[in-house]
Amino acid sequence: MKLYVGFKVFQTVIDPDDINRIRATFGEKMQVIGPKLEAGGIFVGKRQGFMVLDAASEDEAFSLLAELADFCDIDVYPVASFETLGKYLAGS
Numbered sequence: 536m537k538l539y540v541g542f543k544v545f546q547t548v549i550d551p552d553d554i555n556r557i558r559a560t561f562g563e564k565m566q567v568i569g570p571k572l573e574a575g576g577i578f579v580g581k582r583q584g585f586m587v588l589d590a591a592s593e594d595e596a597f598s599l600l601a602e603l604a605d606f607c608d609i610d611v612y613p614v615a616s617f618e619t620l621g622k623y624l625a626g627s
Contacts, residue, residue: 536590537573537614540600542607543583557606568599587614 548554565572568588577584590596596611603609 536592536596537616538588538590538596539610539612539614540586540588541583541610542585542603543581544607546582548582548606553606560602560606564599564602571595571599 544557548557568586571588571590573587573589575584575586588596588599590599600609600611
């Protein structure tokens with residue numbers, strides 16, 4: 536299942552020690568997320584970004600993203616391909 540994941544670091548994170556901990560945690564988590572990552576990036580000048588993940592199940596999605604919720608707002612949406620949309624529209 537493909538998932539769009541938008542993330543934005545909490546605005547209240549301003550202490551340098553907190554920022555360093557978050558950077559370390561995010562880096563470690565990206566090592567785990569990496570094999571499932573199909574696309575992603577950050578928005579220049581913002582404390583936010585996005586990922587497109589290929590997760591096998593909701594349990595896997597949860598395990599990949601749960602720790603990020605400690606310091607980010609996260610939006611997750613399932614992604615359907617244009618091919619899927621075309622099949623749907625052709626059947627209408």
